[in-house]
Amino acid sequence: xHLQRDSLSTPSAQTQRSELEGLITTSExxxxxxxxxxxxxLLALDDNESKGKKLHELITFYSSEDASALSAEHSPFQIALxxxxxxxxxxxxxxxxxxxRWFVFHITPFTEENKSRLLLSFIDVSKLVNQNQALKxxxxxxxxxxxxxxxxxxxxxxxxxxxxxxxxxxxxLFYPPEEFLNKSLIELFxxxxxxxxxxLIQNSLKLDREFKMEFQSPSEQHKDRWxxxxxxxxxxxxNRVALVVSDITKQIESTExxxxxxxxxxxxxHFSGLGIALTNLDGYCIESNHTLxxxxxxxxxxxxxxxxSYNTHPDDVERDIELHxxxxxxxxxxxxxQRRYRHKLGHFVWCSVTIAxxxxxxxxxxxxxxxxxxxxxxxxxIEILKRQKIESDLVKIDLETKVRxxxxxxxxxxxxxxxxxxxxxxxxxxxxISKDEKVKADFLDLLKISSxxxxxxxHDLGEIxxxxxxxxxxxxxxxxxxxxxxVKQQYIEEIQLKNATISVEFNVKHIHYPKIYLESILSNLxxxxxxxxxxxxxxxxxxxxxxxxxxxxxxxxxxxxGINLPKYKSQLFMFKKVFHRGFESKGIGLxxxxxxxxxxxxxxDVQSEPNEGSVFSVKFxxxx
Amino acid sequence: MNQENKRxxxxxxDNAILRTIFGYMLQGFSxxxxxxxxFKNALDALDFLDTHDISASLGQxxxxxxxxxxxxxxWELMDVLEDKSDFINQTKIFIISSSTSKSDQEQLENYPxxxxxxxxxxxxxxxxxxxxxxx
Numbered sequence: 001x002h003l004q005r006d007s008l009s010t011p012s013a014q015t016q017r018s019e020l021e022g023l024i025t026t027s028e029x030x031x032x033x034x035x036x037x038x039x040x041x042l043l044a045l046d047d048n049e050s051k052g053k054k055l056h057e058l059i060t061f062y063s064s065e066d067a068s069a070l071s072a073e074h075s076p077f078q079i080a081l082x083x084x085x086x087x088x089x090x091x092x093x094x095x096x097x098x099x100x101r102w103f104v105f106h107i108t109p110f111t112e113e114n115k116s117r118l119l120l121s122f123i124d125v126s127k128l129v130n131q132n133q134a135l136k137x138x139x140x141x142x143x144x145x146x147x148x149x150x151x152x153x154x155x156x157x158x159x160x161x162x163x164x165x166x167x168x169x170x171x172x173l174f175y176p177p178e179e180f181l182n183k184s185l186i187e188l189f190x191x192x193x194x195x196x197x198x199x200l201i202q203n204s205l206k207l208d209r210e211f212k213m214e215f216q217s218p219s220e221q222h223k224d225r226w227x228x229x230x231x232x233x234x235x236x237x238x239n240r241v242a243l244v245v246s247d248i249t250k251q252i253e254s255t256e257x258x259x260x261x262x263x264x265x266x267x268x269x270h271f272s273g274l275g276i277a278l279t280n281l282d283g284y285c286i287e288s289n290h291t292l293x294x295x296x297x298x299x300x301x302x303x304x305x306x307x308x309s310y311n312t313h314p315d316d317v318e319r320d321i322e323l324h325x326x327x328x329x330x331x332x333x334x335x336x337x338q339r340r341y342r343h344k345l346g347h348f349v350w351c352s353v354t355i356a357x358x359x360x361x362x363x364x365x366x367x368x369x370x371x372x373x374x375x376x377x378x379x380x381x382i383e384i385l386k387r388q389k390i391e392s393d394l395v396k397i398d399l400e401t402k403v404r405x406x407x408x409x410x411x412x413x414x415x416x417x418x419x420x421x422x423x424x425x426x427x428x429x430x431x432x433i434s435k436d437e438k439v440k441a442d443f444l445d446l447l448k449i450s451s452x453x454x455x456x457x458x459h460d461l462g463e464i465x466x467x468x469x470x471x472x473x474x475x476x477x478x479x480x481x482x483x484x485x486x487v488k489q490q491y492i493e494e495i496q497l498k499n500a501t502i503s504v505e506f507n508v509k510h511i512h513y514p515k516i517y518l519e520s521i522l523s524n525l526x527x528x529x530x531x532x533x534x535x536x537x538x539x540x541x542x543x544x545x546x547x548x549x550x551x552x553x554x555x556x557x558x559x560x561x562g563i564n565l566p567k568y569k570s571q572l573f574m575f576k577k578v579f580h581r582g583f584e585s586k587g588i589g590l591x592x593x594x595x596x597x598x599x600x601x602x603x604x605d606v607q608s609e610p611n612e613g614s615v616f617s618v619k620f621x622x623x624x
Numbered sequence: 625m626n627q628e629n630k631r632x633x634x635x636x637x638d639n640a641i642l643r644t645i646f647g648y649m650l651q652g653f654s655x656x657x658x659x660x661x662x663f664k665n666a667l668d669a670l671d672f673l674d675t676h677d678i679s680a681s682l683g684q685x686x687x688x689x690x691x692x693x694x695x696x697x698x699w700e701l702m703d704v705l706e707d708k709s710d711f712i713n714q715t716k717i718f719i720i721s722s723s724t725s726k727s728d729q730e731q732l733e734n735y736p737x738x739x740x741x742x743x744x745x746x747x748x749x750x751x752x753x754x755x756x757x758x759x
Contacts, residue, residue, distance in 0.1 A: 410725070418722035419692065422744035423641045429747055430648060439648060446641045453641075 022103070024120040028081060030054040030072065033117070042103065042124055044096060062100065064091035064129065077118055080107040084116075091129065092122075102129035151246040158205055158239040160185035160198040172247070174219070190218050197229065201241050204231045214248065226252040275351075275372035281328065281365055283308045295351065295374045297344030308370060313340035313348050320355075327357050328365050338375065350376040394601065401598050412461060420453045463592065478518050480506040480545050480554070487523045494530050500539035502526075508545040508552045511620055517596045522554075524593040525616050529558035534611065551602075552620045559613040563606070593618075630659035632678040633755075636669045636701070637662070637690035637720070642744070646688070649748040653755055656683070666696035670704065673711070684716050686755070688742075691721040691728055702735045712737040718754065720744060 022039030026032055031054050040047050043059055050058060056072040063070055070092070072078060080087045087107040093100040103122040110117050146153070147168045155164035161184045165177060174180070175188065185194040193215055200211045210232050217225040230244040269276050275292030277285050285303040293299055296311065309317065316339035323335040334356035340348040354371040427447045434440050484504055488495070495502070511518075526541065533539040542557040590604075597604045601621035608614035635646050643662040650660050663669035666689070678685040691698035698719060705712055717737060721728065722744040732741055742750065 418724075419639055419744065420641070422722040423639065423645065425745045426645050426747070427641070430645065442644075443648075446644055450641050 020123050022120075022122045024055065026055055026077070026118045026120070028116045028118075030056050030077065032058075039122075042101070042122065043094060059094055062093040062095065064093060064102065067093065067100065076105065076107055077120065080109055081116060081118060084109050091125065093129075100126070100129075102126045151244050154243040154245070155234065156185070156201060156241050156243050158202060158241070160194065160201060162188075163240065193218050197231075197243075200229075200231050201243075204233050204241055205239065208233050214252075225249045272371075275374070277303065277308060277370045277372070279308050279368045279370055281368065283310075283368075286367060292372055295343075295349060295372055296341055302344075311342040313342065316340055324355070327355060327368075330357070330359065330363060330365070333357075341372070349374055350379045397601065405595075405598075416457050416461075417454070420450050420457065423450045474514060475512050476515055477510050478513050478515050479510045480504075480508070480518075483515065483518050483522055484543060487519055487526060490523060491526060491530055498530060498533055498539050500530060500533070500541065502541045502543065505542070505544040508547055511552050513600070513620060517600070521593050521596055521618060522556075524589040525556040525618075528589060528616070529556060529560055529614070532561040532614075533558075534560050534613075548619065550621075554618040554620065555615055556617075557613065557615045562610045562612045562614050563608040564610050630657040631683045631755075632685040633658050633660050633688070634669060634672075634678070634685065635660070635662045635688045636664075636666050636693070636698070637688070638664050638693040639690070640664065642690075646751075649751050652748060653752055655752075655756060658755075665693055666698070666701040666704075670696075670701070679714060684714055686716045686718065688718050688720050691719060691723055699731050702738070706735065706737070718742055720746070 020038065022036065022042040024032060024035040024039050031052060032050050035045065035047065035050060037047065039045065040050070045058060054072075055077070056075060061070045061075055062068060070076075076087050076090045076092070086109070087105070090105045090107060091102055092105055093102045095101075102125050104125045105120055105122045108119040108121075110119060146166045149168060150172075152165060152167040152172050154162055156162055161182060162180050163182070165173065165181070167173060170177070180188055185197055188194070189197075196213065200213060204211045210230060212231070213229050215227055215229060217223060217227065225247065226249045228246045228248045230242075230246075232242045232244065234240045234242055269287075270289050272289060272291055275289065275295045277288040277292055279285050285300075285306070285308055288300050288303045290300075292303065296303075298306070319339060320335065320337050323332070323337065326332045327335060334354055336352060336354040338350065338352050341351055343349050352373040352375045354373075356369045356371075357365045358367055358369060360366050424447060427443050427450065431440055431443050431447070434443070481504065484506075488502065494500070522543075526543075529541045530539065537559055540559050542555075544555050544557075546553050546555075594604050597618055597620075603619045603621075604616065605619075606614055606616050633650060635643060637643055637646075643664070647660055647662060650658055661669075661672065663672065689698045689701060696704075698721070702717075705717070716739050717735075718740050719732065719738055720742045724743070729741075732738060740754075742754075
């Protein structure tokens with residue numbers, strides 16, 4: 001071909017007939033002088049129209065390097081003319097419609113009639129170029145692929161000899177390439193790794209299938225690294241395989257971790273002292289543990305067919321709706337409430353329930369973890385403790401009252417008995433030695449008065465002691481209004497005399513109480529209010545009852561003298577204490593009242609200021 | 625003028641009989657003239673002390689005070705007197721009581737200006753002895 005072309009001076013019949021080669025001769029400035037039909041065909045030119053026209057004006061050629069359009073000056077044609085050199089195998093493209101057509105050009109400058117000419121001969125190599133391009137692309141893709149992998153790929157012979165390798169990161173290789181290429185696995189690795197690998201390679205080749213194994217790093221330094229080895233037969237070269245080595249340490253570790261966590265969760269789930277259930281969002285049990293069965297009586301199979309909330313005590317159903325919503329929406333991580341569940345046998349069990357939600361990666365709730373603790377025992381214990389505390393509080397109050405009463409009796413003994421008693425020996429001594437009959441008579445009178453006083457005090461004390469042994473007291477339903485009307489009758493004279501008014505408001509109509517006590521209490525309080533009246537005001541007494549925290553409260557309010565409480569409160573309810581000078585008073589009334597109230601567990605209190613009146617309040621502890 | 629020469633004896637006790645016996649006892653004392661002022665409560669006594677000068681050329685005035693009284697106890701009266709240093713310096717103060725309780729004995733230590741504690745009942749010999757000693 002080359003010879004033929006070289007020998008051409010003008011297009012010969014031979015070349016014009018050529019089926020494959022396009023031939024064109026041009027003048028120095030590119031004007032087409034001759035062209036054969038193949039050239040017309042290949043370049044899509046019209047034979048008649050093209051002659052005499054400049055080639056570069058008819059066709060734009062493209063570089064095969066980067067598919068860029070070439071200008072007339074930079075075209076290989078011009079360069080060949082300029083250098084007067086033959087250019088062989090120059091590949092140029094032309095654009096036909098959307099695709100390139102590629103040609104290999106032989107450009108031969110020659111001289112004819114002292115004029116420079118160019119002979120261009122070319123054949124269509126589009127197919128080759130395109131194939132080449134596809135290969136290049138594939139190679140590029142392969143490179144990208146290798147670069148994107150963290151694996152190392154080796155080509156290995158059937159005897160385990162390394163022939164080639166591909167890796168993105170050469171530092172991943174066990175050895176520098178020159179140390180392992182063309183060496184056998186046996187030479188490079190310990191036998192316990194090399195021998196099984198070679199066996200797998202041979203099996204893989206024999207059976208034409210893939211094998212896989214995992215191994216720990218043979219190097220002491222990297223003992224904790226794990227690798228996976230894939231052996232793939234490379235089909236066309238019967239005795240070659242590809243070894244793909246991947247670092248799977250991380251997977252191994254995370255698998256281990258997952259396995260461990262799963263194990264942990266399983267252990268925790270099944271052997272927990274808490275009843276645990278996994279439920280779907282509708283509350284159906286997916287899985288439950290044995291403890292839950294123990295608490296609620298349902299087997300795990302039974303649990304899975306009923307809605308968890310179905311067994312909630314009707315009173316407790318509403319309690320967690322809002323919390324449940326917040327949980328599902330991820331506003332809270334978990335919540336704990338106390339509620340009652342119906343046991344399979346029908347009774348209710350008090351439980352402390354903690355519910356947490358599990359979300360997927362997209363933050364959608366997947367299921368709920370429900371932890372149930374049977375707290376009925378501790379509920380019961382708390383109730384018992386509470387009751388015991390109330391009981392012991394009552395005993396304590398009772399004991400404190402008794403201790404105080406004992407102290408008071410000691411005081412009464414010292415002051416109210418010893419005092420008058422001590423007068424008597426003094427009187428008797430005087431009587432013994434006195435010679436004055438008048439004095440003697442006076443002293444005998446005094447002795448009589450002393451003995452009378454003593455008797456009276458003893459009588460009062462007896463009354464109080466009577467109160468202490470209240471076993472014979474009869475509790476009955478006492479209507480405040482009835483008792484009030486009866487007591488008022490006793491004081492009708494005093495009320496009229498002092499022009500007193502009494503208003504009543506019994507919000508609590510009646511109590512269960514010893515009637516004689518209630519009469520005595522009300523009588524003493526009314527008597528007090530009527531006695532210690534302010535001289536400048538008409539006495540007014542308000543009596544009312546009301547329900548308070550743990551009992552009935554009776555209050556008697558007056559507008560009388562009042563009491564200087566900071567000074568006298570400690571003595572107010574004491575035996576024979578009087579606080580108002582100029583009134584006839586034994587000072588036993590409030591003491592008695594207090595005794596009656598306290599002996600049945602109640603309390604009496606007073607609020608008052610001098611000249612502002614007093615409010616006495618009695619809190620009854622009702623015994624039902 | 626006559627009163628100036630009598631020693632002032634003040635008794636504060638709510639028991640009328642004791643006040644009477646005490647008065648009889650004082651009548652039998654003849655060493656020196658005495659002016660006796662009995663009070664049935666401490667408030668009345670304080671009213672009196674506020675308005676009367678009880679100092680005399682003849683011996684220091686003496687206060688006999690019961691503990692357990694209405695309105696103001698003997699101890700409460702001591703609290704009032706404690707602040708009147710002039711008064712307690714020139715006055716002898718005795719507590720008279722039938723109380724043998726520990727708390728009353730302990731209270732005594734709080735008032736060093738009290739001369740003594742006299743337990744009821746007491747005879748006139750004891751009273752006379754006090755009157756003579758504390759001249």
